[in-house]
Amino acid sequence: xxxxxxxxxxxxxxxxxxxxxxxxxxxxxxxxxxxxxxxxxxxxxxxxxxxxxxxxxxxxxxxxxxxxxxxxxxxxxxxxxxxxxxxxxxxxxxxxxxxxxxxxxxxxxxxxxxxxxxxxxxxxxxxxxxxxxxxxxxxxxxxxxxxxxxxxxxxxxxxxxxxxxxxxxxxxxxxxxxxxxxxxxxxxxxxxxxxxxxxxxxxxxxxxxxxxxxxxxxxxxxxxxxxxxxxxxxxxxxxxxxxxxxxxxxxxxxxxxxxxxxxxxxxxxxxxxxxxxxxxxxxxxxxxxxxxxxxxxxxx
Amino acid sequence: xxxxxxxxxxxxxxxxxxxxxxxxxxxxxxxxxxxxxxxxxxxxxxxxxxxxxxxxxxxxxxxxxxxxxxxxxxxxxxxxxxxxxxxxxxxxxxxxxxxxxxxxxxxxxxxxxxxxxxxxxxxxxxxxxxxxxxxxxxxxxxxxxxxxxxxxxxxxxxxxxxxxxxxxxxxxxxxxxxxxxxxxxxxxxxxxxxxxxxxxxxxxxxxxxx
Numbered sequence: 001x002x003x004x005x006x007x008x009x010x011x012x013x014x015x016x017x018x019x020x021x022x023x024x025x026x027x028x029x030x031x032x033x034x035x036x037x038x039x040x041x042x043x044x045x046x047x048x049x050x051x052x053x054x055x056x057x058x059x060x061x062x063x064x065x066x067x068x069x070x071x072x073x074x075x076x077x078x079x080x081x082x083x084x085x086x087x088x089x090x091x092x093x094x095x096x097x098x099x100x101x102x103x104x105x106x107x108x109x110x111x112x113x114x115x116x117x118x119x120x121x122x123x124x125x126x127x128x129x130x131x132x133x134x135x136x137x138x139x140x141x142x143x144x145x146x147x148x149x150x151x152x153x154x155x156x157x158x159x160x161x162x163x164x165x166x167x168x169x170x171x172x173x174x175x176x177x178x179x180x181x182x183x184x185x186x187x188x189x190x191x192x193x194x195x196x197x198x199x200x201x202x203x204x205x206x207x208x209x210x211x212x213x214x215x216x217x218x219x220x221x222x223x224x225x226x227x228x229x230x231x232x233x234x235x236x237x238x239x240x241x242x243x244x245x246x247x248x249x250x251x252x253x254x255x256x257x258x259x260x261x262x263x264x265x266x267x268x269x270x271x272x273x274x275x276x277x278x279x280x281x282x283x284x285x286x287x288x289x290x291x292x293x294x295x296x297x298x299x300x
Numbered sequence: 301x302x303x304x305x306x307x308x309x310x311x312x313x314x315x316x317x318x319x320x321x322x323x324x325x326x327x328x329x330x331x332x333x334x335x336x337x338x339x340x341x342x343x344x345x346x347x348x349x350x351x352x353x354x355x356x357x358x359x360x361x362x363x364x365x366x367x368x369x370x371x372x373x374x375x376x377x378x379x380x381x382x383x384x385x386x387x388x389x390x391x392x393x394x395x396x397x398x399x400x401x402x403x404x405x406x407x408x409x410x411x412x413x414x415x416x417x418x419x420x421x422x423x424x425x426x427x428x429x430x431x432x433x434x435x436x437x438x439x440x441x442x443x444x445x446x447x448x449x450x451x452x453x454x455x456x457x458x459x460x461x462x463x464x465x466x467x468x469x470x471x472x473x474x475x476x477x478x479x480x481x482x483x484x485x486x487x488x489x490x491x492x493x494x495x496x497x498x499x500x501x502x503x504x505x506x507x508x509x510x
Contacts (some may be wrong), residue, residue: 003425003471004448043494072319077450077494094313101495122311122349124422124452171423184388199424221420295426295448296496 004275004295006046006222007212009229010203011036012053013063013082018230033066039233041057041074043280044296047073049102049171049224052082064096071097081129081171085109086230090117094125102129105144108151108158111165115300118166124174127169128162129153132188134176146153147175159192170196171224173203181207181227181275184215193219205274212283223283232277304328304510305340307367309357311382312348320493324500326339326507334366342510343370347382348452351391351407354382355398364400371402376484376510378439384480384487388457402485404460410453411473419472422454423494429467429490438466439505440479441485447498449478449490456489 011018013033037048047072052063052236063080070078080093081102090101107114107128118126131147132140133157140155159170172192174185184205202220206212206228215223284294304326306317313329321328321344328344329336337343345367347354358364369489371377379387388399391407395413412421426448435441456476459465469478469489480487486506492499 001429002421003419003451006425071316072323073497075320075323075493075500095315096321097315099313099316124348124424125313197420199420221425222500 003221004046004293005216005287006201007044007280007287007294008049008201008222008224009036009040009045009280010045010051010224011230012051012226013066014053034069035258036230036233037070037074040229040280044284045076045280046222047077047079049079049081050098051102052080064092067093067098069097071287074229074234079127079171081127085113085115087113087120088228090121090125094121099191100125100127100169102127104129106129107162107165108142108144108153111161113164114165115169115218118168123166123168123198126167127171128159128167129171129173130162130192131173131175132185134174134185134188138187140191143175155188156191156195159195163196163198167198168227169199171201171202171203172220174205176203181205183207183211184218184223186214186218189215189218189220193221209276209278209283209286213292216287216290216292225278225283227275228278228283229280231275232282241279302327303336303340304342304344304507305337306330306344306364307337307345307383308332309354309361309363311357312346314346316491316493317344317346317380320500320503321507324504324507326503327348332361332363334362337363337366337370340375342376342506343367343378344506345377345379345383345386347380347386351382351393351399351455351501352383352395352397354386355391358400360492367400368402371400371485374484374508376506377402377486379485379487380493381489384489385455385457387480387485387487388459391412391454391455402476403457403464403480403482403487405464405480406458406460407455408417408458409455410471410476413472417472423451423471425451426495427451427469427471427490429469432462432465432468432477435466439481439488439502439509441505443498443501443505449488449492449495449499451478451490453489457487462478 018033077099079100080098084103085106131143133143142151142153142158199221201222202215203224206225212223284297287294351377385407387402388401388405428446464482465477467479478489492502
């Protein structure tokens with residue numbers, strides 16, 4: 001039997017709060033991170049991802065208290081991402097209670113850091129976080145700083161590189177799809193899964209249950225989602241779905257205006273975003289029905 | 301003797317183990333001091349990473365004899381992941397390394413399988429454990445058959461005696477021993493501190509044995 005497919009909520013965090021953006025921009029506060037983490041643990045989340053939403057921008061990583069408190073109560077693996085640049089950063093975050101760290105910008109700046117970290121702490125702790133931007137020519141480019149900066153690096157080449165450096169997993173986010181609810185980028189998942197000997201965690205785009213199984217069938221070993229899960233918990237039960245018009249996208253704290261073009265032009269002409277909220281059990285039931293093994297499905 | 305000693309030999313996230321033990325009401329201390337280990341009423345040997353590194357670190361810190369002595373004294377010892385592997389006689393990982401020799405058997409590589417049933421190595425994720433023998437009164441007492449536990453490993457143990465294996469796990473073509481138990485020496489290939497409530501039950505059982 002293969003291991004089960006892991007279902008992982010991704011929590012984007014700013015200060016004590018859980019926030020949610022679209023394509024990594026326009027953050028709305030939904031509640032506190034820990035309240036969501038507790039809920040997801042009870043609901044059967046296989047792992048949790050904490051993404052520090054502003055660490056890269058301000059070069060500060062202030063998640064320690066949240067990590068510590070989470071680790072004292074939640075006994076499934078916790079991965080922390082955002083602004084991790086040095087071995088000391090890795091050490092500090094692992095000591096605070098994280099089981100794995102996911103590194104993007106830090107690795108692009110200094111690829112050797114991945115090897116050093118893998119050797120010091122073990123490959124199983126080191127996840128390569130790859131934010132992929134789909135270009136018009138169909139190629140994917142590595143972006144950094146939580147969707148703010150292009151690097152000119154080809155994703156496939158970067159995957160080969162980080163594997164060589166010794167990472168234990170790849171967390172793959174499709175920037176164009178993130179928060180849009182129109183599905184994971186299946187082509188991106190296929191391309192990476194094809195060449196990766198380590199597990200691939202797909203992130204970005206889940207809007208309906210069918211998207212989750214599609215991601216697994218495209219090669220993902222784990223599926224992560226943010227909007228789909230957060231809006232299920234945060235939005236009242238009698239509201240069937242969350243949709244955005246442009247006017248609502250700029251709520252919350254101001255983030256630099258670097259990549260707001262999509263607000264005016266959309267991506268692929270899509271400007272309304274619809275995400276059907278789902279619980280973790282909903283997703284697991286769906287995967288199981290699709291013939292995909294999952295852990296701990298509860299009989300209702 | 302009021303505490304459980306969590307052995308620190310420079311491998312693994314000891315704090316997770318400590319937090320989980322606190323959650324099941326066990327007083328525990330992280331230590332590499334043979335005296336503290338000697339005065340503990342039970343010992344947890346955690347660990348992730350390479351067997352060779354683990355073995356060398358134990359040796360370098362002078363922990364081999366204290367651990368063997370504790371086992372002889374009948375103190376409950378729980379090895380987790382690499383810690384479990386180190387309880388065995390030896391490992392074939394990257395050469396040939398001696399273990400603590402507390403449980404007869406070897407450490408061998410997981411088989412990635414051929415075309416039709418290929419699986420990724422290391423195994424990372426949740427998988428089920430099945431009984432090799434009855435779990436009543438053992439480390440797995442109260443744990444449901446087929447419970448999912450969290451595994452991260454490329455190697456597994458092959459106990460010399462079937463009777464020493466409590467539970468198995470299937471991964472690709474591998475059916476390996478996931479839990480060992482021989483008198484006071486026990487081990488889990490998975491991480492009980494990362495396996496949710498089922499994992500905490502395992503730790504609770506260990507604490508109660510001590």
